[in-house]
Amino acid sequence: MKNDEYDIAIVGGGLVGAAIGWGIASSRPRVAILDEGDVALRASRGNFALVWVQGKGAGNPRYGMWTLRSAETWEAFAESLQRQTGIDVHYRQPGGFHLALSHAELDRRVAHLSQIQAQPGMPTIHHEVLDQAALANLLPQVGPEVAGGTYSKHDGHCNSLRLLRALHAGFQLHGGTYRADHRVESIVHAQGEFRLSTNHGEVRAGSIVLAAGLDNARLAPMVGMSVPVHPVRGQLIATEKTGRFLDYPVSTVRQTEEGTVLIGDSQEDAGFDTRSTSDVLAAMADRAQRMFPRLARLNVVRSWAALRVMPRDGSAIYEASAGCPGAFAAATHSGVTLAPNHALVLAPHIARGERTADAFQAFSARRFDVPQAA
Ligand SMILES: Cc1cc2nc3c(=O)[nH]c(=O)nc-3n(C[C@H](O)[C@H](O)[C@H](O)COP(=O)(O)OP(=O)(O)OC[C@H]3O[C@@H](n4cnc5c(N)ncnc54)[C@H](O)[C@@H]3O)c2cc1C
Numbered sequence: 001m002k003n004d005e006y007d008i009a010i011v012g013g014g015l016v017g018a019a020i021g022w023g024i025a026s027s028r029p030r031v032a033i034l035d036e037g038d039v040a041l042r043a044s045r046g047n048f049a050l051v052w053v054q055g056k057g058a059g060n061p062r063y064g065m066w067t068l069r070s071a072e073t074w075e076a077f078a079e080s081l082q083r084q085t086g087i088d089v090h091y092r093q094p095g096g097f098h099l100a101l102s103h104a105e106l107d108r109r110v111a112h113l114s115q116i117q118a119q120p121g122m123p124t125i126h127h128e129v130l131d132q133a134a135l136a137n138l139l140p141q142v143g144p145e146v147a148g149g150t151y152s153k154h155d156g157h158c159n160s161l162r163l164l165r166a167l168h169a170g171f172q173l174h175g176g177t178y179r180a181d182h183r184v185e186s187i188v189h190a191q192g193e194f195r196l197s198t199n200h201g202e203v204r205a206g207s208i209v210l211a212a213g214l215d216n217a218r219l220a221p222m223v224g225m226s227v228p229v230h231p232v233r234g235q236l237i238a239t240e241k242t243g244r245f246l247d248y249p250v251s252t253v254r255q256t257e258e259g260t261v262l263i264g265d266s267q268e269d270a271g272f273d274t275r276s277t278s279d280v281l282a283a284m285a286d287r288a289q290r291m292f293p294r295l296a297r298l299n300v301v302r303s304w305a306a307l308r309v310m311p312r313d314g315s316a317i318y319e320a321s322a323g324c325p326g327a328f329a330a331a332t333h334s335g336v337t338l339a340p341n342h343a344l345v346l347a348p349h350i351a352r353g354e355r356t357a358d359a360f361q362a363f364s365a366r367r368f369d370v371p372q373a374a
Pocket residue numbers: 011012013014015016017018034035036037040041042043044045046047048049050051052182183184185211212213214215233234235236265305306307308309330331332333334335336337338
């Protein structure tokens with residue numbers, strides 16, 4: 001085989017492509033990740049790093065089950081990455097909170113979680129509703145404006161930049177090839193193989209996995225698939241480091257292992273615009289300091305915006321091409337939470353070349369083909 005021929009080529013080296021690559025490379029020898037340069041849109045370098053279960057699964061109980069399963073595997077997954085690469089991804093699972101700044105907000109939150117739980121086929125996802133006094137016991141720094149909140153023992157967080165680095169290091173230790181600055185422009189399927197045109201010439205592969213984030217929407221039709229994803233902008237704020245005061249992640253505020261407080265993250269329809277805006281940052285900062293008044297004394301050191309890779313129904317898309325056997329695609333807006341599933345469940349399935357399996361039917365983009373009821 002030549003240097004530009006692989007058994008499996010993965011297009012995209014973000015959290016999704018790297019996790020799948022890590023899983024595949026442990027059993028298949030010639031696997032490459034082709035990754036665009038730093039100009040690319042990269043959700044994996046701009047996210048909030050929650051490993052989050054509460055609130056997942058609305059409209060798709062299988063997604064709730066899939067998310068819960070991943071969270072349950074996270075600890076062992078982080079340990080195996082550390083054993084292999086020496087990189088600690090700072091995974092902690094003390095449980096997580098969602099805080100409400102009024103009783104009306106709390107009522108809406110509780111109704112939302114109850115509706116999710118009531119869906120047929122939904123696994124039991126632990127959550128507790130806490131009033132202000134109960135919250136103050138667990139989060140002593142919480143401010144007087146917080147009316148209450150919900151807590152789930154399943155939730156946690158990590159350092160997602162370390163996670164990305166560990167997956168890349170592990171992938172290469174498994175023998176995988178990482179090719180940076182390899183934007184895939186087009187893909188042709190002919191005579192049982194895939195030919196990928198990149199800015200460094202043609203790469204050939206027996207199978208391909210599209211894990212190019214938002215660019216999956218453009219690439220998928222070239223190999224007989226549809227991956228309808230769109231950008232949803234999120235903005236984040238990082239403060240200076242401060243003494244530890246927050247032992248639990250909150251859905252919009254968390255303290256990293258190093259002491260930085262991260263405040264996130266908005267949900268905006270802004271197309272492909274990755275600029276941050278002072279009005280949204282100010283609103284986020286205002287809510288965060290009403291939750292934890294001590295944040296008002298901290299300096300902001302950085303803020304940024306990144307684009308979520310959002311499937312139309314907010315779930316995930318895992319697809320295998322019927323017309324071009326050997327082509328797969330994966331896209332999700334929870335690439336941190338689902339990393340163990342991608343590495344340990346989805347990757348072996350792809351490595352075996354299985355086109356369809358019951359486990360992934362619920363995540364096929366064909367679910368969007370069902371006509372809407374009048
Ligand atoms: C603000 C924000 C907060 C978030 N918070 C969380 C959270 O708390 N928990 C959680 O689980 N998830 C969170 N996410 C989602 C998570 O970050 C994404 O699900 C995940 O990063 C998606 O990874 P990806 O690899 O699919 O896409 P990306 O990270 O966008 O990576 C795509 C990769 O493909 C490459 N690429 C693109 N096009 C091509 C091409 N044509 N050829 C070759 N390479 C290409 C790019 O260079 C890039 O490396 C958040 C996202 C955002 C934006």
